[in-house]
Amino acid sequence: MPISAEELLSVVRKYWRSDHEFDGKLERSPELERFQALWKQELKRLDQWRVLMRDLRAALPQFEIGHATATSTSCFRCTVFTDRQPVEASHEDGPRERRWGVVGCLSILAPIYTVYGLQYDYKGKDVIAAKVFFDPLPPEMQALAEVVGRKIEAMFGAEALPRELAETRIPLIVDLLEPPATTLFHALFATAPENVAV
Known part of the structure; x- marks a missing residue:
């Protein structure tokens, strides 16, 4: 049975507050305590997440697969990106490059996942522009997102979070x-x- 916005709100209330009561205090909020304890528990699944990335490398050898999980976020994340490719720029701007790909996310708070697109523009080593794509993804990202989504579903039994639910305020x-x-x-x-290590 699909999960509802109300059920998800009930879940996330356990980990995020609606006030600033603990700002500037040494004491951690009960929500932060629960969040950190959950991450400690979820890190036991890190090896399984690494297996997912190994499977993605085998299925998508032409892409660069990266690990982008950060315990400050609420999910495991992996990136699937192209190599940098030259893009046309005006003479004043100098040479630029672009890479694009998708990010697969598995929430630690609920058995759900999402896959979204990212595009980075570079001038030298510097990222000069980052663009995030949600459903519907650009055509070149769709097949890639489907592969990542299917692998997450198969390995973790998670279901995709529909975009309309994800956008619930x-x-x-x-x-x-x-x-x-x-x-x-x-x-x-x-x-x-847009903030992933690529």
């Missing part, structure tokens, strides 16, 4: 993001989806 503060900007996506996955 929630009355909670997630990291430094506050209502009305906060969504279920932010609470279940990450507040800065």
Whole structure:
């Protein structure tokens, strides 16, 4: 049975607060205590996540597969990217490169996942632009996202979080993001989806 926005809000309330009561205090909030304890438990699945990435490398040898999990977010993350490719730029801008790919996320808070697209533009070693793509993904990212999604489903038994649920606004503060900007996506996955190590 598909999970509802109400059920997900009930889950994320255990880990994120709606006030600033613990800001500036040495004492950790009960929500932060639960979040850190959950990550400690979930890190036992890190080897299984690495198996997923190994499977992705075998299935997608032409792509660069990376591990982008950070315990400050609410999910395991992996990246599947192209190599850098030259793009046309004006003479004043100098040479630029672009790479694109997808990010697979498995929430630690609920048995759900999402896959979204990313594109980075580079000038030399510096990222000069980052663009995030959600459903519908650009055509070149769709097949890649399907492979990643199927692998996560098969290995972890998670279900995809529909975009309309992911965009549900929630009355909670997630990291430094506050209502009305906060969504279920932010609470279940990450507040800065463009911020992955690539």
